[in-house]
Amino acid sequence: MTMTDSPPVAETALAAASPRVVGLFDALTTTDHKRIGRLWLRSGVLALLAATIVGVVLTVENSNSSADDLFGGVNNYFQYFSAYRFGLVLLVVAPLFVGLATVVVPMQVGATNIAFPRAAHGAVWLFMIGAGITVVSVVAGGGWGALDGVSSGERDAIALTLVGTALVIVSLLAASICIATTVVSLRTAGMNLLRVPLFAWSMLVATSVWLLTLPIALGNLALIYFDLRGGPGEYGVAEGSSDIYTQLGWLVEQPQVYAFAIPVLGVLGQIAPVVARRRHAQHTAAVILIGLFGLLSVGGWSQPAFQGANYDEKFIFIVFGLFAVLPVLGSIGAATDTIAKRSDDGDGAGISGLLSVYSLGAIGAGLLLLAGTVAGLARVIQPWDLGGRTTTTAVMNLVLYGAVVAAIAGIWFWAPKISGRHLPVMMGRLVLFDLVAGAVLLGAADFVSGFLEAPAFGYQVAGSTAPLMAVPSDQNLIEVMNVVAAVGAVLIVLGVLGVVAALAKAARSDESVEDNPYGGQTLEWTTSSPPSSGNFSEPPERVVSEAPLLDTVSENGEEA
Amino acid sequence: MFTTGFKFFFGLGMALAGAAVFYGYTTGGNHMGPLSMGWKGGIGEHLGYSLLLGLGVTAITVALFLVFFRDADPAAQAHYMGVEEIxxxxxxxxxxxxxxxxxxxxxxxxxxxxxxxxxxxxxxxxxxxxxxxxxxxxxxxxxxxxxxxxxxxxxxxxxxxxxxxxxxxxxxxxxxxxxxxxxxxxxxxxxxxxxxxxxxxxxxxxxxxxxxxxxxxxxxxxxxxxxxxxxxxxxxxxxGERDFHHHEVDDEHDGADSVEGH
Structure with missing residues (x-):
């Protein structure tokens, strides 16, 4: 609907550089994707710190063989046990990747902004509100079920946890629509799907899987909510039951948990060619492998609450578990092939790139994800009967901390575009080494304990009416493993504190940053650091390959 | 009025919803079950029906997003603004x-x-x-x-x-x-x-x-x-409100009315 007879001619020149100072007013009104993305990232890092601290307390409690009770009862332990798991997926990993994608993906595809910027902005605030309701309600005695029964106040708190979780999921779905639509609809001329940068492609696959599966979790939550508020009481909250957690547990177990780690392959595929200073050796294969991993991570169907206790013995569950390793292995192989063919030019830049924070982070994240999917493979081998044991926890921790490490590597890599600053290098190496080491200890300890018949939920309180698991075969060795897991959890918290310190240090820096400091090959590196409000000083030229900046260099004859 | 993206996703959504209903009736659904999402009657095989209907609703939601906000369709924007290029x-x-x-x-x-x-x-x-x-x-x-x-x-x-x-x-x-x-x-x-x-x-x-x-x-x-x-x-x-102390006279008066009422 045009309101003037002859509308003004559209301006093709772009806006001036965006102001560096961002106040509360901008946070409340912005439609700039970079500011929205930064809000997501800050929320994710804050939640990461909180979740890892809870993780330490849980592992310390598990390794505590005395009668001391850190939580003050099995109910509290169960609340924080489930809060840690759902929090790590919904409040940490998903928002970190959504934040990274909200900043980077529009620039990668040559767009001036994210699709539906107001919806994207509303989503991040809805996320913060939902996360706030969830956390407050858990502290107030809510959570995802109660093992010892509840009072009426706690029943309300549980209901608040359910609606808070639903708000978080709705916000992630809204953000997913924005990201997926950006990749589908706002690509610049010549950029077909095979030429989309691997991180943007992985986010398209990830958000598509989330859009397919997270509404199922919303359905689960609605079912539980109505049961809780005057329904038949199928979930047994009044008398004490873990059925709510069981109903939603598929979100943090394989194959669905893999869906939150799909962007790990994108980060790896994006960083490997930059480190190698050449094109990705297997770009098309990487695109296919990321898509395959996405397919094998669709997990809405895998619900023990509906499919029965033996759901993990079904053929399709086993197939998903067995084959999920292949795309991860293939993606790591493709990245390794690319790095192995790196061009050093004799100036040592290739080696320094290999030892860069983002390179080490991407490699560490890929290996953690591989370890997680291998643990998942072991989990579906029926003679070992690892279901319901700490092997499930090992899969979750390895996969999700792999995702966290990838997100942090991405933050280091794209820091010039996120904040217009470099993040400290040495601190970054220490942080990532620390995080990977912690995740390996945590995952390995739980993996070994699984073979010793340690139950996933390992808390026992004298006199509790809570359902208890069978006594493990070798309690002493399990206690040793629990101590190892606790050490891993402490290392992870130290790493996260290092990340916060590095971000704070960089925020005080006024060092100017080059537009393309690492020799990036995709369109985001043609923007200024930090990028202007319209991203590009002029519309990108027609894209003819997956590495447009190398094409430009070739045309100028400076580099083949 | 309707963008290409809307037409695609809306068509896809309707097709999937239709497929869900068809699948429901052919796998044991009865009465109005597949049409009413199980409200009146059975929906047939749950997993396939839920998956198809879920996909359909997702596609229709995306279609509504596209037509409602319109800011992901450069051609539609240019058309509405009366310019060659946005x-x-x-x-x-x-x-x-x-x-x-x-x-x-x-x-x-x-x-x-x-x-x-x-x-x-x-x-x-x-x-x-x-x-x-x-x-x-x-x-x-x-x-x-x-x-x-x-x-x-x-x-x-x-x-x-x-x-x-x-x-x-x-x-x-x-x-x-x-x-x-x-x-x-x-x-x-x-x-x-x-x-x-x-x-x-x-x-x-x-x-x-x-x-x-x-x-x-x-x-x-x-x-x-x-x-x-x-x-x-x-x-x-x-x-809730704090306890308010009412005058005794009012209470007695109310009580008298009540007795008289009986």
Missing amino acids: PTNSLVTASFWPVVGAFGVGAMAIGLVLHTAVFVTGLVVCGVVAIEWLMDSWADRATGDPEANRVLRNRVMAPIEIPALGAAMVALGVLATSRILLATSKLGSVVVAGVVSVLILCIAVLFVSKRRINRNILAGLVLVTAVAVLAGGVVATVT
Whole structure:
């Protein structure tokens, strides 16, 4: 609907550089994707710190063989046990990747902004509100079920946890629509799907899987909510039951948990060619492998609450578990092939790139994800009967901390575009080494304990009416493993504190940053650091390959 | 009117919904089950039916997003603006409404659990946000000149917004404050009333004395005040009113009426 007879001619020149100072007013009104993305990232890092601290307390409690009770009862332990798991997926990993994608993906595809910027902005605030309701309600005695029964106040708190979780999921779905639509609809001329940068492609696959599966979790939550508020009481909250957690547990177990780690392959595929200073050796294969991993991570169907206790013995569950390793292995192989063919030019830049924070982070994240999917493979081998044991926890921790490490590597890599600053290098190496080491200890300890018949939920309180698991075969060795897991959890918290310190240090820096400091090959590196409000000083030229900046260099004859 | 993206996703959604109904009836669904999502009758094989219907609803949602906001379709934007090519800088203006909408949805969620009044408030806020959002989306594309768009939008909306917002703020403030006063003790209510009055006075003085107020301070003031008043109101509503001591004469009178009534 045009309101003037002859509308003004559209301006093709772009806006001036965006102001560096961002106040509360901008946070409340912005439609700039970079500011929205930064809000997501800050929320994710804050939640990461909180979740890892809870993780330490849980592992310390598990390794505590005395009668001391850190939580003050099995109910509290169960609340924080489930809060840690759902929090790590919904409040940490998903928002970190959504934040990274909200900043980077529009620039990668040559767009001036994210699709539906107001919806994207509303989503991040809805996320913060939902996360706030969830956390407050858990502290107030809510959570995802109660093992010892509840009072009426706690029943309300549980209901608040359910609606808070639903708000978080709705916000992630809204953000997913924005990201997926950006990749589908706002690509610049010549950029077909095979030429989309691997991180943007992985986010398209990830958000598509989330859009397919997270509404199922919303359905689960609605079912539980109505049961809780005057329904038949199928979930047994009044008398004490873990059925709510069981109903939603598929979100943090394989194959669905893999869906939150799909962007790990994108980060790896994006960083490997930059480190190698050449094109990705297997770009098309990487695109296919990321898509395959996405397919094998669709997990809405895998619900023990509906499919029965033996759901993990079904053929399709086993197939998903067995084959999920292949795309991860293939993606790591493709990245390794690319790095192995790196061009050093004799100036040592290739080696320094290999030892860069983002390179080490991407490699560490890929290996953690591989370890997680291998643990998942072991989990579906029926003679070992690892279901319901700490092997499930090992899969979750390895996969999700792999995702966290990838997100942090991405933050280091794209820091010039996120904040217009470099993040400290040495601190970054220490942080990532620390995080990977912690995740390996945590995952390995739980993996070994699984073979010793340690139950996933390992808390026992004298006199509790809570359902208890069978006594493990070798309690002493399990206690040793629990101590190892606790050490891993402490290392992870130290790493996260290092990340916060590095971000704070960089925020005080006024060092100017080059537009393309690492020799990036995709369109985001043609923007200024930090990028202007319209991203590009002029519309990108027609894209003819997956590495447009190398094409430009070739045309100028400076580099083949 | 309808973009290519909308047509694609809407068609896909309808096809999937149709497939779900067909699948439901061919796998044991009966009566109106597959058509009513199991409300009246069986839906057949649950997994396939849920998957197909879920996909269909997702596709239709995406289609509605595309046609409702329209800012992901460059061709449609250019057509509406009457230009050959859309401006490459961001057309979507800054807006408070997404944040207000998020708080509205949050209020609905909390109200669902705690109190109907909070839920209804959230619902009203979401309704207002939907209208404002639509108007902003329309104004952003009215012409190719952002300044002209802003003037146009304000010309249409300001005569409605300013009185409505003023009335809503007064009503909400009075309602929330009255709940707080009723919930606190007699002395506490005097203190609350005093503090609220002083706060109003201070903010008014600040407005009058400063020609230009930093927008961050203004936004912070609005946010903190709104959250404090609403949170106080919600907590007070949930807590309930304090015990009021009625005069004995009234009680006796009521009792007499009651006896006589029998």
